[in-house]
Each structure stands twice: as structure tokens, then as C-alpha cells.
Amino acid sequence: MTRMNRQWRLARRPMGEIQDGDLELATVPVPALEEGQVLVRNVYLSLDPTNRIWMSDMDQYMPPVQIGEVMRGGTVGVVEESRDPNVPVGARVVPWLGGWQDYAIVPGSVCNQIPPGFPMSAILSSMGLTGVTGYFGLLDIGQPKAGETLVVSAAAGAVGSIVGQIGKIKGCRVVGIAGSDEKCRWIVNDLGFDAAINYRTEDVGAALDRLCPHGIDINFENVGGEIMDAVMARMSNFGRMALCGMISQYNASGPVSGPKNFTAILMRRLTVRGFIVSDYMDRWGEAVAQIGLWVSEGKIKYKVHIEQGLEHAPQTVKRLFTGDHDGKLLVEVSPPPPGG
Ligand SMILES: NC(=O)c1ccc[n+]([C@@H]2O[C@H](COP(=O)([O-])OP(=O)(O)OC[C@H]3O[C@@H](n4cnc5c(N)ncnc54)[C@H](OP(=O)(O)O)[C@@H]3O)[C@@H](O)[C@H]2O)c1
Structure with missing residues (x-):
């Protein structure tokens, strides 16, 4: 019997938030394999903020x-088949x-x-792309030292929650910014x-003044926009900003304004550096081994939020932009094998 493959295809580029009809579901037969190819039944699909970037015809990586x-x-x-x-x-691949x-x-x-x-599921979360992103973004770019103050935005998310915990392992004072009291309680009480x-x-600027009276040494930035403005205005001399993501701007349909406090980079002699996790492909194993050890020692905890059904992927990805998910967001496309 011919095996059929459901595929979500980009039908048109979203204007603003993803709308019904931006993606369309096609069902096509699976072709025969060529020499050297394998047929993989997808078990988990990772949904990532960058999915929205990839849908746009914008300058990107x-x-x-x-x-x-x-x-x-x-x-x-x-x-399922291999040549x-x-x-x-x-x-499992x-x-x-x-x-x-x-x-x-x-x-x-x-x-x-x-x-x-x-x-x-761990391979797509703590011991995969999101964990590795947090590991290199903080350690390589943030260069944390014991006693320094680290501020993380989207702090209860997949990347942010790992970053804050690595910051604690390195002896930093860690302040997270998140979108609900429940998320705030989780990162303080459990992480x-x-x-x-x-x-x-809360007024983010006033809260930062209260919680970081000596300034901010490291900013791990996941959100951009007004939250980043508030953090940037409070950076210490020679502070480091690791620009990981700017999710508040991915749904913008026109030009977005730049940071309000750009002069802070000069006055405070800041290092501001963007990065993409694939920059660290040759050191991937180092991060996975270290994070795996920290997880096994109970020093790093993480959550995975699994939604059922490939057919719901376009609705599910929107949760990243409303915050309506509890941990790394995955779709279960087909049942995992025994043992996960
Ligand atoms: N540079 C890289 O290689 C790389 C790799 C992976 C991810 N990233 C970036 O890292 C960031 C986090 O990604 P993730 O995969 O870990 O996702 P995530 O944090 O698990 O989910 C995204 C979170 O962003 C917050 N958010 C969404 N819209 C917001 C807005 N307008 N203002 C403030 N917060 C908002 C929501 O949390 P709240 O409920 O707290 O609002 C949401 O849960 C994204 O910017 C992503 O693009 C970069």
C-alpha cells in the first residue's frame, strides 16, 4: 500500500500574526528511496519562534x-526504511x-x-537546540563571573529557563522577566x-531599579523592544548583551524602531553581540555533555509542552507568541517508540 505523507506548506507570507490559510495541508505519496537515503517517521516536531522568521521574506540567517x-x-x-x-x-534519529x-x-x-x-523530547529541548543556545549564548558571549548580575528575558521559556540556571551554577545573581505570576514563581521557587x-x-524599569541596584552586568536578550530598552538603560560599565532573540518583533508587519538607549553602548562601553546557535555546530557535543551532566545532577530542570497532532501545528505555533505553553513547545506527530 502506498504510504501517504501530510505536509504543511507555506501558502502565503503572514502579515503580522499567523492566520488561517497562511499554511495549507497537502497529502502526497511518499516516493521510493534512492541509494543512501532513509525514510524517517517524524515523532516530535519542534516549534520555535524562528518559524515565524522563516515565513517572512526578510533579511535573515x-x-x-x-x-x-x-x-x-x-x-x-x-x-522506517533505509538505503x-x-x-x-x-x-531513533x-x-x-x-x-x-x-x-x-x-x-x-x-x-x-x-x-x-x-x-x-530532550533532544529537541534541554539537550538540543534550546539548551545549546543558552549554553553558548551565556558562557561564550555573556562571559559570566561569580557575583555578577544577569537579567534574562522570556525567562520561563525553553532557552531562558536554561540560561538562568546556568547563570546560577556560575554564581551570578539572576533576575528573570516573564509573562505570568505562575511562570515567575516557577523560575524562582523551582529553578x-x-x-x-x-x-x-509590573513596571519593568522600576522593578529592575529595585532588584538590580548596582546595575546589570549581563543581559541575555530573548524579547527585544521595550523590555530590552528597560534593561539596556540599566547596564553596568563593560556589560555584555547576548542578543539571542527579539520575539516581540517577529510579527511586526512594518519597520520596527531601534533601541531607545543606543548611546548606552558608548557611554557604558557595552559589548552587544548577536549569535545563532548554528555558529557553535563544531562545539555542539561539549554543550550537550555538560548540560546532560547538570541535568543528571539535578542542577538543571526543564519542562516540555507536547501538543498532539501535526494537523494542529499552525495553531500550536501561535502559543509561542501568547506565552500559552509551559516549557519547550513540541508537536507529537506520531507515537514515540517504547522508552520515548
Ligand atoms: N539565536 C539563536 O540561535 C536562537 C535559538 C533558539 C531560540 N532563539 C530565540 O530565543 C527566544 C526564546 O525562544 P524559545 O524557543 O526559548 O521560546 P520560548 O521562550 O519557550 O517561548 C517564547 C516566549 O516568549 C515570550 N514572548 C512572546 N512574545 C512576547 C512579547 N511580545 N513580549 C515579551 N515576551 C514575549 C513568551 O513568554 P511569556 O509568557 O514570558 O511572555 C513565550 O512563552 C526567541 O526570541 C527565539 O527566537 C534564538
């Missing part, structure tokens, strides 16, 4: 997804960008096999942040 193309997305899955002798049927679809056909040579004992600010109910 990868080519935008083209109209009619399968939506790009990180996945983990199980090999690569190094990748057996049944192997990371085909890297397996896309918003049931099945991905990829060269076996790009498939990393997941070692036994690692839950597949060990020193303090949290609910940006929806």
Missing part, C-alpha cells in the same frame, strides 16, 4: 521558506530539519542517531532564580 515549500522545522523520528547501511530501520510533515526523506549521512537512554519580574503587571 537562512533563506526564507519559499511559497509552496514544506514548512521548515526541527524534528526527531524513527527510521544507508549505517542507519538501521528502527533507529535527528534528521535535523525534518519539516512540518509525517515523513522526511533525508540522506542517511545527515542523520545523527540518538544514544540509548536519551528521551527523544533558583533570585528574583522575577512579571512584565505584564
Whole structure:
């Protein structure tokens, strides 16, 4: 019987927030494999703020997804057919960008096999892209030292929650900014942040003045816009800003204004550096090994929020922009194998 593949394809570029009809669901037969290829049944699809960037025809770090193309997305899955002798049927693999679809056909040579004992969901969260992002963004760019003050935005999110915990391991005073009292309680009570600010109910600038009376040495920035403005105005001399993301601006349909306090970079001699996690591809294993150790020692905790059904992916991705998710956001495309 012919195997069928459901694929979400980009039908038009969203204007502002993602709308019904921006993506369309196609169902196509799975073609026969060529020599060296493997067929991966996607188990989990990672939903990431950058999905919205990839949908836009804007200056970005990868080519935008083209109209009619399968939506790009990180996945983990199980090999169902193989024409690569190094990748057996049944192997749990990371085909890297397996896309918003049931099945991905990829060269076996790009498939990393997941070692036994690692839950597949962890490979897309703490021990995958989000954990590695937090690890290098903070340690390489933030250069934290014991006793310094670190402020993290989107602090209860997948990346931010890891960053704050690494900051604590390194001896920093860590203040997180998040969008609900429940998230603020989680990062302080369960993750060990020193303090949290609910940006929806508090004046962020006033709260930072109160919580960071000696200024901010390191900013791990996930949000941009007004939150970043408030932080930037309070940076200490020779402070470091690791620009990881600017999610408050990804749905903008026109030009966005720059930071209000740009002169602070000069006056306070700040280092402001953007980065993309793929810049650290050659050191990926170092981060995964260290984070894995911290997780096993109970020094790093993380949450994964799994929604069921590829068919709901376009609705589910919007949760990243409303904050309506509890941890790293994944879609379960098909059932995981026994043991996860
Ligand atoms: N540079 C890289 O290589 C790299 C890699 C991965 C991720 N990132 C970036 O890291 C950031 C976090 O990504 P993630 O995957 O960890 O997602 P996440 O933090 O788990 O989810 C996004 C969170 O952003 C917050 N948010 C959304 N819109 C906001 C707004 N207008 N103002 C303030 N907060 C807003 C929401 O939390 P609240 O409920 O707290 O509002 C939401 O839960 C994103 O900017 C992403 O683009 C960068």
C-alpha cells in the first residue's frame, strides 16, 4: 500500500500574526528511496519562534521558506526504511530539519542517531537546540563571573529557563522577566532564580531599579523592544548583551524602531553581540555533555509542552507568541517508540 505523507506548506507570507490559510495541508505519496537515503517517521516536531522568521521574506540567517515549500522545522523520528547501511530501520534519529510533515526523506549521512537512554523530547529541548543556545549564548558571549548580575528575558521559556540556571551554577545573581505570576514563581521557587519580574503587571524599569541596584552586568536578550530598552538603560560599565532573540518583533508587519538607549553602548562601553546557535555546530557535543551532566545532577530542570497532532501545528505555533505553553513547545506527530 502506498504510504501517504501530510505536509504543511507555506501558502502565503503572514502579515503580522499567523492566520488561517497562511499554511495549507497537502497529502502526497511518499516516493521510493534512492541509494543512501532513509525514510524517517517524524515523532516530535519542534516549534520555535524562528518559524515565524522563516515565513517572512526578510533579511535573515537562512533563506526564507519559499511559497509552496514544506514548512521548515526541527524534528526527531524513527527510521522506517533505509538505503544507508549505517542507519538501521528502527533507529531513533535527528534528521535535523525534518519539516512540518509525517515523513522526511533525508540522506542517511545527515542523520545523527540518538544514544540509548536519551528521551527523544530532550533532544529537541534541554539537550538540543534550546539548551545549546543558552549554553553558548551565556558562557561564550555573556562571559559570566561569580557575583555578577544577569537579567534574562522570556525567562520561563525553553532557552531562558536554561540560561538562568546556568547563570546560577556560575554564581551570578539572576533576575528573570516573564509573562505570568505562575511562570515567575516557577523560575524562582523551582529553578533558583533570585528574583522575577512579571512584565505584564509590573513596571519593568522600576522593578529592575529595585532588584538590580548596582546595575546589570549581563543581559541575555530573548524579547527585544521595550523590555530590552528597560534593561539596556540599566547596564553596568563593560556589560555584555547576548542578543539571542527579539520575539516581540517577529510579527511586526512594518519597520520596527531601534533601541531607545543606543548611546548606552558608548557611554557604558557595552559589548552587544548577536549569535545563532548554528555558529557553535563544531562545539555542539561539549554543550550537550555538560548540560546532560547538570541535568543528571539535578542542577538543571526543564519542562516540555507536547501538543498532539501535526494537523494542529499552525495553531500550536501561535502559543509561542501568547506565552500559552509551559516549557519547550513540541508537536507529537506520531507515537514515540517504547522508552520515548
Ligand atoms: N539565536 C539563536 O540561535 C536562537 C535559538 C533558539 C531560540 N532563539 C530565540 O530565543 C527566544 C526564546 O525562544 P524559545 O524557543 O526559548 O521560546 P520560548 O521562550 O519557550 O517561548 C517564547 C516566549 O516568549 C515570550 N514572548 C512572546 N512574545 C512576547 C512579547 N511580545 N513580549 C515579551 N515576551 C514575549 C513568551 O513568554 P511569556 O509568557 O514570558 O511572555 C513565550 O512563552 C526567541 O526570541 C527565539 O527566537 C534564538
